[in-house]
Amino acid sequence: MSLLVKICGLSTRETLQTALDAGADMVGFVFFPPSPRHLSLELGRDLGRQVKQRALKVALTVDADDATLDNIMDALSPDIFQLHGKESVARLRDIKQKYGRPVMKAVPVATAADLAVLPGYAAVADRILFDARAPKDATRPGGLGAPFDWHLLENLDLKLPYMVSGGLHADNVAEALRVTGAGGVDVSSGVESAPGVKDPEMIKAFIRAARATQDASQELSVR
Numbered sequence: 001m002s003l004l005v006k007i008c009g010l011s012t013r014e015t016l017q018t019a020l021d022a023g024a025d026m027v028g029f030v031f032f033p034p035s036p037r038h039l040s041l042e043l044g045r046d047l048g049r050q051v052k053q054r055a056l057k058v059a060l061t062v063d064a065d066d067a068t069l070d071n072i073m074d075a076l077s078p079d080i081f082q083l084h085g086k087e088s089v090a091r092l093r094d095i096k097q098k099y100g101r102p103v104m105k106a107v108p109v110a111t112a113a114d115l116a117v118l119p120g121y122a123a124v125a126d127r128i129l130f131d132a133r134a135p136k137d138a139t140r141p142g143g144l145g146a147p148f149d150w151h152l153l154e155n156l157d158l159k160l161p162y163m164v165s166g167g168l169h170a171d172n173v174a175e176a177l178r179v180t181g182a183g184g185v186d187v188s189s190g191v192e193s194a195p196g197v198k199d200p201e202m203i204k205a206f207i208r209a210a211r212a213t214q215d216a217s218q219e220l221s222v223r
Contacts (some may be wrong), residue, residue, distance in 0.1 A: 005196075006184060036195040084129075112152055170190075173187075
């Protein structure tokens with residue numbers, strides 16, 4: 001199975017184009033006002049049109065109500081909803097049924113105890129995204145540039161596809177993949193020169209590093 005690379009928090013035509021040209025599989029758009037990567041619906045609509053099915057469009061929301069999701073559906077028509085709040089299993093089920101889109105549930109991780117929620121979410125979600133648990137005083141649940149202990153995912157028995165995020169960058173993505181065995185990686189702050197400001201060269205470097213890991217593992221399997 002090929003590795004999925006997601007660049008999240010894109011907010012300009014230039015950086016979106018860079019991600020698409022560099023081969024990102026997923027491009028993420030944030031609809032959460034406290035985030036420095038938050039998009040207006042108008043900008044989301046404009047960037048969504050630019051994608052032109054070259055990658056999957058992911059709408060990141062945090063405990064969003066139906067009115068907010070209705071507006072995002074109208075503006076972006078996302079391929080996937082990434083739910084990054086405290087949404088319940090029942091809420092995931094409702095969103096899938098109402099909008100007919102796959103759902104990726106973010107699971108914040110700090111200790112092994114945080115994995116106890118997996119059976120419930122795995123019964124409904126289409127994909128799990130493991131992210132570092134935010135500090136209690138944080139104003140947003142992700143995009144904080146902090147990794148979690150990847151060894152917590154070693155020997156993970158999860159039938160669902162999963163990705164890792166949190167503190168990833170070009171220099172550590174290979175190790176994250178090696179330890180976790182994840183089928184995908186998600187980066188936001190690790191390709192930024194300042195909060196919310198994506199750097200085209202860092203985007204390209206991250207995707208190159210992630211793909212190099214995949215190429216190396218395929219070579220080993222052939223041998």
